[in-house]
Amino acid sequence: MKDEAEARKILEWLKREINAAWEDRERIVPSFRGAPRPQLIEILKLLPKTNCRQCGEPTCMVFAARLAEGAKGAEACPPLDSDQRSGIDNYLSRFSSSRSDLID
Numbered sequence: 001m002k003d004e005a006e007a008r009k010i011l012e013w014l015k016r017e018i019n020a021a022w023e024d025r026e027r028i029v030p031s032f033r034g035a036p037r038p039q040l041i042e043i044l045k046l047l048p049k050t051n052c053r054q055c056g057e058p059t060c061m062v063f064a065a066r067l068a069e070g071a072k073g074a075e076a077c078p079p080l081d082s083d084q085r086s087g088i089d090n091y092l093s094r095f096s097s098s099r100s101d102l103i104d
């Protein structure tokens with residue numbers, strides 16, 4: 001987190017989520033399926049696959065893993081053009097969580 005204000009904001013969001021879950025506990029039906037996750041091979045298909053290391057990772061596959069976990073963004077791969085970056089961002093956006101609730 002970048003500062004205390006951001007940490008407090010996330011804590012408040014988490015508190016609201018926990019309280020909402022508690023209030024809805026009688027209506028919640030458990031799901032035993034995992035949330036869909038980005039597939040490394042699908043991300044790799046969208047990368048140049050040259051293993052040039054300009055992103056600071058040893059291979060495009062490692063970079064794909066960093067993208068999947070959210071540790072890096074498509075902008076960290078210099079060989080990608082804007083359309084290719086948009087393609088990766090679009091693919092990854094399907095898996096974004098409710099963290100967007102944190103954004104004003």
Ligand code: SF4
Binds near residue numbers: 047050079
């Ligand atoms: S900068 Fe892009 S093309 Fe080069 S290794 Fe990293 S992910 Fe692959």
